[in-house]
Amino acid sequence: MANGFIDLFDKVPAIRLREPLAETLGAFRDGGTVLDYSFTDAVKMAGHACPTVSAAFLVCRLALEKLYGDTVPVRGEIGVTVYGEPGEGVYGVMAQVMSFITGAAxxxxxxxxxxxxxxxxxxxxxxxxxDPEAMCFEFRRLDTGRAVLVRYYPGRVPFPEDKARQLGHLMQPVIWEAATEEERKQFHKLWMEKVEDMLLHNREIDDWLKIEIKEAIK
Structure with a gap:
């Protein structure tokens, strides 16, 4: 990729949204412009790619598909409820990605x-x-009141035990810049393999990501 990121990111389907505020204030050449929010954009915002950022991006994409069907979602007309505290676990990190994509602040x-x-x-x-096992997020359309509840079970995301052990073993040397070049490359390979499994292969996704329609509130 010309921007320096690995090719994997280009393969992840983008999230398309309308942005009426930008259109109203003259940011677009033409009316009706649709924006693509890519996984690369989310990585730029977060400063890194990881299973957490991947999950947040995937949660957004699938929730908006469920809410809007074949129509293009409207940025700034979506409310997001995070069922957790900002400093609890990775709720804050996931919320930042969701805010970036949906415009909900x-x-x-x-x-x-x-x-x-x-x-x-x-x-x-x-x-x-x-849900005591899941990280839960609600996405609600402000125009119709229609909402979906997403349950994300990070502990159920499949990854081979031997590879998980290798990642754990390599993490500290890589963080503290004590790893060899070969160890660093192996860490990168394993880390991005899990990201790829989540975003592209959706391996066993029905076990770790569940979406349900909620009653509309207007």
Whole structure:
């Protein structure tokens, strides 16, 4: 890739959205422009690629597909509820990816123009635990009230035990720059193999990612 990232990222289907705020303020050459948010964009935002960023991107894509069907989702018209605390585990990291893609922002977000385009408080955290095993996220359309609940079970994502052990063994030397070049390459290979399994092969995805329709609230 010309931007320096590995080829894998180009193979991940992008998430297409409309952005009415940018259109209203003249950012596009033509009206009706649709934006592609790629996995590479999410990696740039997060500063790295990992199973957590991969899961957040995948959760967004599948939730929006379920909510909008064949129509293009509208950025800034989606509310996101994270059933966890910002500093708990990786909820905050996943929420950042979801905010970046959907436009839903926490208290620091854009307050809007008049009564339109408000992004502030469209992403909220709730300590409530819906499922003790899963990380849960709700995506709701502001125009129809239709919502989906996504349950992500990180402990169920399949990865061979021997490779998981190798990753664990290599992690510290790589982090502390004590690994050999061969060890570093092996770590990169294994790390990205798990990312690829999640994003492209969706291996056993029905076991670790579940989506259900919720009752519409308007």
């Amino acid at each position: 926490p208290a620091t977000g854009f307050k809007g123009l008049g009564t339109r385009f408000k992004r502030k408080d469209l992403l909220i955290f709730k300590p409530e635990k819906i």
